[in-house]
Amino acid sequence: MTNPNPNPNPLTALQVMQDAPVIPVIVLSDVAQAVPLARALLAGGIRMLEVTLRTPQALACIEAIARAVPEAVVGAGTVRCRADAQAAANAGARFAVSPGYTSAVGQACRDVDLALLPGVATGGEIMTACEDGFTELKFFPALQAGGLAMLKAWSGPFFDVQFCPTGGISLQNAPEFLALPNVVCVGGSWLVPADAAASGDWHRVTRLATEVQALRHSL
Ligand code: 3PG
Numbered sequence: 556m557t558n559p560n561p562n563p564n565p566l567t568a569l570q571v572m573q574d575a576p577v578i579p580v581i582v583l584s585d586v587a588q589a590v591p592l593a594r595a596l597l598a599g600g601i602r603m604l605e606v607t608l609r610t611p612q613a614l615a616c617i618e619a620i621a622r623a624v625p626e627a628v629v630g631a632g633t634v635r636c637r638a639d640a641q642a643a644a645n646a647g648a649r650f651a652v653s654p655g656y657t658s659a660v661g662q663a664c665r666d667v668d669l670a671l672l673p674g675v676a677t678g679g680e681i682m683t684a685c686e687d688g689f690t691e692l693k694f695f696p697a698l699q700a701g702g703l704a705m706l707k708a709w710s711g712p713f714f715d716v717q718f719c720p721t722g723g724i725s726l727q728n729a730p731e732f733l734a735l736p737n738v739v740c741v742g743g744s745w746l747v748p749a750d751a752a753a754s755g756d757w758h759r760v761t762r763l764a765t766e767v768q769a770l771r772h773s774l
Pocket of ligand 1: 580695721722723724742743744745
C-alpha cells in the first residue's frame with residue numbers, strides 16, 4: 556500500500572530519540588489542554604511529544620498540536636495496529652511508539668512514513684524487530700521487565716541495538732539508565748502529571764521539562 560499523503564520530511568527513530576534525554580508520555584482527555592501543554596513542554600526544551608492513543612480525544616489532540624505548534628514534533632504512542640498508524644499519520648503525527656512489536660505494525664508505520672520506536676521486552680521481540688530493520692527500540696515496561704540488569708545483559712548479543720527504556724523511569728533513576736551505552740533516551744509520564752494538566756498548571760510542566768535538561772549534562 557502506498558501512502559496517499561507522503562510526508563516530505565520523514566524522521567528517523569534515532570532523530571526522535573536523540574532530541575532530548577526524555578520523551579514525555581502524554582495522556583490527554585481534553586483537547587483544550589493539548590496546545591498549552593505542547594507550548595509548556597517546548598518552553599522547557601522538549602520538542603518530541605508522545606501523545607498516547609488511550610483516550611477518545613487523543614487524535615484530536617495530536618491534530619491540534621501539529622497545526623498550532625509547528626516547532627514541536629508530535630508523535631502517537633500506544634500504536635498497536637495498522638488503523639492506529641493510519642489515524643496517527645492522518646492527524647499529523649510524525650512518529651509512532653508501540654507498546655510491543657509485530658511485523659504488521661512495523662509495516663503499517665512504514666507505509667505511512669511514520670518513524671517507529673517499537674516496544675520490546677524480550678530477546679525474541681528484539682530479534683523480530685531487527686529482522687524487520689528496526690534497531691532503535693523502546694524497552695517497555697522497563698522497570699518491570701528487568702530494568703538496568705536487562706539492558707546490560709542485552710548489550711552483549713544485541714550490541715547493535717539502542718533503547719529508550721520506558722515504564723517506571725523517573726527523574727531520580729533516569730541518570731542510571733542514560734549512563735548505559737545502549738540507552739539513547741528514556742520515556743516517562745512524569746513530565747505531565749495528570750493534576751497539572753487538569754488544573755492548567757503549565758508553569759509546573761515547563762519546570763519539570765527544564766529539570767530534564769540537566770540529565771543531558773550529566774551524561
Ligand atoms: C508508557 O505507556 O509508556 C508508560 O505508561 C509510561 O510509564 P510511566 O508512567 O511509568 O512513565
